[in-house]
Amino acid sequence: xxxxxxxxxxxxxxxxxxxxxRAVRRDAARLTAALAEGRPARPAAVRxxxxxxxxxxxxxHVLEDRVVWPLLGERLGARVDELLDRNAGEHxxxxxxxxxxxxVVASMTTDTRAARRALADLRGAIETxxxxxxxxxxxxxxxxxxxxxVVAFSAEAAKTSPPQxxxxxxxxxxxxxxxxxxxxxxxxxxxxxLQSSWIPKWQVIVDALGVTxxxxxxx
Numbered sequence: 375x376x377x378x379x380x381x382x383x384x385x386x387x388x389x390x391x392x393x394x395x396r397a398v399r400r401d402a403a404r405l406t407a408a409l410a411e412g413r414p415a416r417p418a419a420v421r422x423x424x425x426x427x428x429x430x431x432x433x434x435h436v437l438e439d440r441v442v443w444p445l446l447g448e449r450l451g452a453r454v455d456e457l458l459d460r461n462a463g464e465h466x467x468x469x470x471x472x473x474x475x476x477x478v479v480a481s482m483t484t485d486t487r488a489a490r491r492a493l494a495d496l497r498g499a500i501e502t503x504x505x506x507x508x509x510x511x512x513x514x515x516x517x518x519x520x521x522x523x524v525v526a527f528s529a530e531a532a533k534t535s536p537p538q539x540x541x542x543x544x545x546x547x548x549x550x551x552x553x554x555x556x557x558x559x560x561x562x563x564x565x566x567x568l569q570s571s572w573i574p575k576w577q578v579i580v581d582a583l584g585v586t587x588x589x590x591x592x593x
Contacts, residue, residue, distance in 0.1 A: 385516040387524040393552050395504045397544050401427040402497045407585040415484045419582035424479055426579055428472055430543050433535045435465050441530055446518045457510050464503040471496040542576035
């Protein structure tokens with residue numbers, strides 16, 4: 375599994391994007407392991423995990439397409455037009471690959487060959503996009519956005535992906551520095567609820583795949 379080590383001095387918007395990318399790569403790796411040739415198929419578990427993972431990836435792209443990248447384009451102009459056009463095209467390609475994988479998984483039984491092929495296509499689209507975005511787009515974040523912008527983005531995201539759903543997904547198997555970054559500002563009761571209720575609910579979905587150790591997100 376690819377693990378992104380996030381420097382502590384990064385702009386919070388850049389840091390949050392990398393944390394989401396890490397979680398997306400983790401999901402792809404887990405699904406690949408769950409569908410590996412010779413491994414007993416768990417169709418219901420794969421469908422449940424994919425439904426949760428796909429929802430997070432979809433909502434992330436909706437926020438980027440409707441809010442984050444249009445504002446970056448407005449503020450930085452022609453310098454980023456080509457990059458944002460490429461980004462938008464890659465989102466379309468990823469959405470098509472996601473839909474195809476979801477369709478295959480929906481009818482999957484014990485034969486996982488078609489699902490493996492669809493997932494390989496999806497992983498290719500994901501990695502191409504994430505690599506491009508990390509290399510060429512995210513470095514503009516400190517110039518384009520203030521900390522207040524990032525807070526506003528988070529509030530907008532929470533309208534469709536509430537903390538009790540988003541945070542357990544994001545922090546699952548995350549490095550300690552990442553966990554601390556997202557949990558340090560929390561009031562103690564929220565942090566307690568995250569650890570005692572929100573994370574265990576997500577962990578049920580993870581454990582059903584049978585491909586990973588218990589999440590370290592409670593550390």
